[in-house]
Amino acid sequence: MRMSMQSRREYLNTMRTRYRQARSRSEKSQILDELQKTLGYARKYAIATLNVPPKETRRRQRRTRPLRYQAAMPVIQVVWEALDYPCAERLHPVLVRTAEQLARHGEICLTPEVSDELRQISRATLARRMAKWDRPRAKHVPADKRPVARLQSEIPVERYNWDESRPGALEIDLVEHNGGSSSGHYAYTLSVVDIVTGYSRRLAVLGRGQAGIAKALERILTEWPYPVWGIHSDNGSEFISAHLIRFTKAHGLSFTRSRPYKKNDNAHVEQKNRFLVRDIVGYGRYDTPEQVAWLNTVYAWLDVYANACLPLRKVVSKKWEGSHVRKKYDVARTPLQRALDAGIICAEDREHWERWADSLNPLQLHRQLTTLLEQGPDVVNLAVPPTPGPMSVRHKAFATVGS
Template identity: 75%
Template sequence: MRVRYLKATTRQEKSQILDELQATLGYARKYAIAVMKPKPEHDRPRAKRTRPLRYLAALPVIQAVWEALDYPCAERLHPVLVSTAQQLAAHGEIQLTPEVLRDLRQISRATLARRISKWARPSAKHVPAGRRPSSRLRSEIPVERYEWNEHKPGALEMDLVEHNGGSSLGHYAYTLSVVDVVTGYSRRLAVLGRGQAGIAAALERILAEWPYPVWGIHCDNGSEFINSQLTRFVKARGLSLTRSRPYQKNDNAHVEQKNRFLVREIVGYERYDTPEHVAWLNTVYAWLDVYANACLPMRKVVQKVREGRRVHKKYDMAKTPLQRALEAGVIPTDKHTNWTEWAGSLNPLQIHRQLVTLLTHGPEGANVTPAPLPAPAPWPQAEACRT
C-alpha cells in the first residue's frame, strides 16, 4: 500500500488508499498519512561492524587507572591516563608492556568515554540515613501537632526568625519565639547565630521565667532544635517534645502568627549582626513582651464548622494572655494578687510610647535610657525593663 501511495499522482488516489488503510487496520487519519511516507535514512538498519575493536589489551590497565582515580569521567581521566598507569606500574599494581603503553598514548578521549560508559560504576558514597545522628533523633521525636482546641495550658510552640536583611552570608541575629497555644502567652529572645548551645540557653532562660508550668514543646525540623542538647534539656525537665511535618508550616501556626505580628511588624526585615544589635532587640522584646502579654487582648477560636470548602470559625471574647492564664488556674493562687495588681499598674500608652521611641532611634540610639515601668512585676523580665 505504501508503494501504491508513493506512485499515486492525484489527491483522490491518495485519499482512497488512506481510506482503505483506515478500514483495514483501524489507523487514525494522521497516523495513516505518517506511515505511508517513506522511512528516513536514519531508520534504515545499519550494516553491522566488521572491524574488530581496538585497545582491547589496554582495557584492564585503563580500568585499573579508572578505579585508582575514583572513577572519573573521560575528560578528567584522559590527560593523566599514561602518567597514572606508569605510577601504578612502578608500585607493581599493573603490568605495563610497550604495546599497552602505545595504546594508552593513542586512545582518544571519545573512545575512552565509550569504553568507560560500559563499565559498572559504584554508587555515590554517602552516609546511610540510619547512621546520621540527626536521623536517629528525628526517629525518636514524634511527628505531631497541637490541636486547635487544646485545653491544657503549657503546650508551647517555638520557632526562629532570622534577621539577615535578605542575605544569608555571614553571622547574624535570630529571634527565638515561644508561644503557648492555649493562653497565647508568648516570649521572645534574640541571639547571635543559631548555634545549638546558644538556642538551648535562650530556651532555658525563657522557660525559667515562664509564669506557670510547661508540659510540652513543639518545634520544626531545623537542626537548631533537632539536636542532642535540646533532647537532653527536655528529658531533664520531663517535657514532651514533638516536631512538625517537613514543609508544613501550618503545624506551627500559632508561633508563625506571632512571628508576623510581634516580630516582623515590630523590628522589620533589617539585618542585625552585632552584639549591640542583639542587645537592642532584647531591650525591645523586654518591653514588647510585657505589652503583648499584659495589655494586648487577643481572641481565641472556640468552634470550627466546615461547610464544603469553607470553614466558619467562632471566637470567644477578647482577653489578654495574662488574663487567660489567670482564669485557667495554672498560675499559683498565692501569686494571683501580685500579677493582677502589677497588670493594673501598667500604663499601656506609656509602654507604647517607649516602644515607638526604641524603634524610632533603632540600634544606633541604643544609649537612650528606657523609662522605668510604674511598678515592679512578679515576672523577672519586667524587672529587666526597669534597669
C-alpha cells in the same frame, strides 16, 4: 481490529517477499491494493515500504578484527581508579602523565607497547571502553538509618487541638533576620507562645545552632510564670536535636513536631511572628552582637507590653456553614490575665503578678518601644525594662535550668 506492531512486521515481510517474486505489473498492483486495504497506507508509501529489503538481509556484519589497545586496558583501569573514576574527558588529558607517575611508585609496569597504546588511544575510544566498566557508586544510606531519622522517630508528629484548655502548651518557631540574603551569619528570633493563654516570649540569637537554640529556649522557660507541659515545633533542624530531646525528657515535657509542609500546625506562633516580630523589627538584616543585643532589649520591653497590656480575643467555638467557618470569640483579656484567671498561678504569686501589672504604664511602655525602634540598633545606652519581679514568683520547675 488494530494489528499489533509485531504482527504488522510479519505481515510486511510476507508481502515484501510476494512483491519481489511478482512477475507482472497487475500482480504487483493487486498486492499494493491488498496492503492499502489492510494497513491503510498511501499508494506511494506502500510501494516504498515493499521495496525495502527485509531486516534479516540488512543486518550489519560483525566486526572480525581484534580490538586495539588491549594491553593498555589494565593500566588504564588502574589510572581510572587512582583518579577516583573520572569521565573520559577528564581522564584522557592526564592519562600518560598519571600512568608514568604510578609506574615510578611501583603501582604498575609500563612496557614500551603499553606506553605507545596510552599515547595513541583517542578520547572517543577511551569513552567507549570505559562505558562497559562498572563504576563504584557511593554507599546508599537508607533514610531510616540516618541520624536525623533517629531523632525524628523520638519526636511524634502531632498537633494541639484548637480548643486546648490546659495552659502550658507551647508552640516554638524561628524568625530569620537576613535582609533578603541568606549568605553569612545573621540573627534569628526564637518565638514561644502558649496557645491557651496567648502568653508569649521572644529572644534573639546569632545563628541557629542547635545548642544555641536549646539554651535560648531554656532561658525563656526559666522565666515562664507558670508550669509548662508541652512543646511543639516545626521540622527545622534547629529543633529536631538531641539537645531539646534531653531537655524535655529531663523536665517531663511533651515534645511533638508538625506534619511536614503544614504551617497551620503551628498557626499560633506563626501569627505571633507577624504581629510581634515582623511588624515590630521589620525585615532588615541583623548580623552583629550589638544588633542582637538591641533586638533583645526591644523584645524585653515588647514582652512586658504584649503580655500585661495588650488585650487579645480567643476563639471559643467554630461552626462550618457550607465552605465558611463561623467563629465565636470570648471577651478580650491580656495573656497575663488569662493565666491568672485560669488558676495556674498560686495565690502568693498571683498577688505579686497583679501588683506588678497594675504598676505598669502602658503609654510609657509604648513610648519606650517607639523610641527604641526609631533609634535603631545603633543606640548605645539601652534602657532596662521593668522586670516581672523576683525569681520566687516565676515557675520553680525551671529555676535552675541552664545554671
